[in-house]
Amino acid sequence: MAAVDAMAPELDLQVACWSARGWPNPDLVLVTGSALEVDLGEPLLPPLPLAAIVPFPIRAIEGHRLTFELYRAAGGRVVLYFRGRLHCYQGFDPHQVVFPVRLAALLGADLAILTNAAGSLDRAMPPGSIAALADHLSLGGGSPLRGDPPRSWGERFPALNDAYDPALRSLARAVAHGQGFELHEGVYAWLLGPSYETPAEITMLARAGATLVGMSTVPEVVALRQLGVRCAAFSLVTNLAAGLAGSLPTHQEVMAEGERAAARIGGLLRGILDHPDLPGPDPSHAGRRQRERILASRSSAGRAT
Numbered sequence: 001m002a003a004v005d006a007m008a009p010e011l012d013l014q015v016a017c018w019s020a021r022g023w024p025n026p027d028l029v030l031v032t033g034s035a036l037e038v039d040l041g042e043p044l045l046p047p048l049p050l051a052a053i054v055p056f057p058i059r060a061i062e063g064h065r066l067t068f069e070l071y072r073a074a075g076g077r078v079v080l081y082f083r084g085r086l087h088c089y090q091g092f093d094p095h096q097v098v099f100p101v102r103l104a105a106l107l108g109a110d111l112a113i114l115t116n117a118a119g120s121l122d123r124a125m126p127p128g129s130i131a132a133l134a135d136h137l138s139l140g141g142g143s144p145l146r147g148d149p150p151r152s153w154g155e156r157f158p159a160l161n162d163a164y165d166p167a168l169r170s171l172a173r174a175v176a177h178g179q180g181f182e183l184h185e186g187v188y189a190w191l192l193g194p195s196y197e198t199p200a201e202i203t204m205l206a207r208a209g210a211t212l213v214g215m216s217t218v219p220e221v222v223a224l225r226q227l228g229v230r231c232a233a234f235s236l237v238t239n240l241a242a243g244l245a246g247s248l249p250t251h252q253e254v255m256a257e258g259e260r261a262a263a264r265i266g267g268l269l270r271g272i273l274d275h276p277d278l279p280g281p282d283p284s285h286a287g288r289r290q291r292e293r294i295l296a297s298r299s300s301a302g303r304a305t
């Protein structure tokens, strides 16, 4: 059995447990990366460890708390907020990395907002810039769709045109403009890491069309798009990519830039979450139907015993 297949019953179980605990189902999932945590106000459900809902051992890296909590955004939408994420470079497989966001989608979330720290390949996007991802290059190796995912999750061969939802991107641009800063756009190259790139790799990536480089986000977006979830992803540029600056990229620099930009990125995310024009569900969203199927099958199994 391929690994993703083993995750499907675990996800069904977590959907049923979520309902059994009486927690509200999320409408939207938010994942923030290295040192990019935001304050969303008073939670509906205070922070709990991610380990409580993930069926394999996990450990955090510096700058990632690995907790989840629930909020209600201005329009009434329930936001499931993951502080920190798992990465393939930690030894996790893509199907493990995406477990939290897949769970969110199967619980009914139809919008996803993800953030990450990234190196910039474009001097016009210096450290401190915030960029919406417009597209990606998936070069980290592996896919969360490898194996035989349940047909109910969506297409076997999902298209990734407009993986980063154009309506969400233009709404984000308007929010940033209203808050007085420019939201850049970029093409994000996902590499495995954890070493930073060589200058030669950065030259290659730039020729291939990348303007941002990082070690996350793409597996989550691939899994979410299969499930029909609209995605927006934002990079905080923490450094110029290898070979473009005089200095070497370091994790300390990534963390420090994250802390400096926290207020701006927090304002952007809150502005999007609370926006009255936040788009509704994608018609191809499979999560709600899937959740209903899981809950119906569990309650009929309960009646049979």
Ligand code: HPA
Pocket (backbone or CB within 6 Å): 117, 118, 119, 120, 196, 197, 213, 214, 215, 238, 239, 240, 241, 242, 249, 254
């Ligand atoms: N490369 C890869 N990942 C990163 C970088 C980088 O330069 N900066 C922050 N995350």
